[in-house]
Amino acid sequence: MRAASIKDVANHAGVAVGTVSNVLNYPERVAPRTRSRVLASISTLGFVRNDVARQLRAGHSRTIGLIVLDIGNPFFSSLARAAEDAAADSGNAVVLGNSGHDSHRELHYIDLFEEQRVQGVLISPVADITQRLTALAERGTHVILVDSPAGEGAFSSVSVDDVSGGYLATKHLLGLGRRRIAFVAGPQHFHQVRDRLTGTTRAVGEVVGATLEVLQADDLTVLAGRAIGDALVRRERESLPDGLFCANDLLALGVMQSITMLHNLRIPEDVALVGYDDIDFAASAVVALTSIRQPTALIGQTAVELLAEQLEDPQTTPRSVVFKPELVVRASTNG
Numbered sequence: 001m002r003a004a005s006i007k008d009v010a011n012h013a014g015v016a017v018g019t020v021s022n023v024l025n026y027p028e029r030v031a032p033r034t035r036s037r038v039l040a041s042i043s044t045l046g047f048v049r050n051d052v053a054r055q056l057r058a059g060h061s062r063t064i065g066l067i068v069l070d071i072g073n074p075f076f077s078s079l080a081r082a083a084e085d086a087a088a089d090s091g092n093a094v095v096l097g098n099s100g101h102d103s104h105r106e107l108h109y110i111d112l113f114e115e116q117r118v119q120g121v122l123i124s125p126v127a128d129i130t131q132r133l134t135a136l137a138e139r140g141t142h143v144i145l146v147d148s149p150a151g152e153g154a155f156s157s158v159s160v161d162d163v164s165g166g167y168l169a170t171k172h173l174l175g176l177g178r179r180r181i182a183f184v185a186g187p188q189h190f191h192q193v194r195d196r197l198t199g200t201t202r203a204v205g206e207v208v209g210a211t212l213e214v215l216q217a218d219d220l221t222v223l224a225g226r227a228i229g230d231a232l233v234r235r236e237r238e239s240l241p242d243g244l245f246c247a248n249d250l251l252a253l254g255v256m257q258s259i260t261m262l263h264n265l266r267i268p269e270d271v272a273l274v275g276y277d278d279i280d281f282a283a284s285a286v287v288a289l290t291s292i293r294q295p296t297a298l299i300g301q302t303a304v305e306l307l308a309e310q311l312e313d314p315q316t317t318p319r320s321v322v323f324k325p326e327l328v329v330r331a332s333t334n335g
């Protein structure tokens, strides 16, 4: 049985096709009694509007493409949820692409979203793809950088000052009297990791006698944190850092699992631990995790608002919104 068409609805309701179109797009233009009759016919026939036809006329769909680095990281799933809520307020939907830190997959999603004529692409890039994003924008798809400052200002962006976030975390450890600081870094091609390391380095440099060691993890996941923690617990006690700052909460939770499984090391007495993002699991960790909170929901919401500005007036000057992170102290540093 073929799907009901707009003509079928018009015939069933005894109105012109244009009246059905108005009920769908400009219901305020149709008399209430006529509108009710058309809606009853839509329901009876099970009519579903053909968005492809509408978007061919309008040039763009009612969807927004969002490409994140790792949907397995609660930071990005919370950001995506906030973006989706903000988009729904204006009748748009968010279609999610997870690059999984893979540049090829990221480019595939950009191509796909361009073909689908999304309203715009919100993206947290794996690496520098300015050339591809510029081409995307020049062909009419707006681009908003998420969790990524726009270097030369070509695109609007929303991010957090990760340098001050790293500084905050390390100043807190130093304030506890810790002097052997270690930074557990994720892959340093991520500007988020580099900026957090910059802030850490600055804080350590301000305290005489403080030292900084960089422990390089191979990813930004709990498993990568476990590998770092397993290596740490095999060290001689006197060579251990007494303050650990991890590039994100997933790394910190992995390190915490290793340390708490070896009962002769205690958090925070022996090793104070700080993460970054303040994901929901930070507060509920076996030792509640001190973390640097990012305004995750606000980042997602702001990204959609920046896109709405571009859609409202394509001549809008791109602007960068940079939020400040916040230190949230919990048991993992309450030494």
Ligand code: RIB
Pocket: 069, 070, 073, 075, 147, 190, 192, 220, 247, 248, 249, 276, 277
């Ligand atoms: O994707 C790596 C990290 O960068 C996330 O944990 C979050 O901190 C983002 O800013």
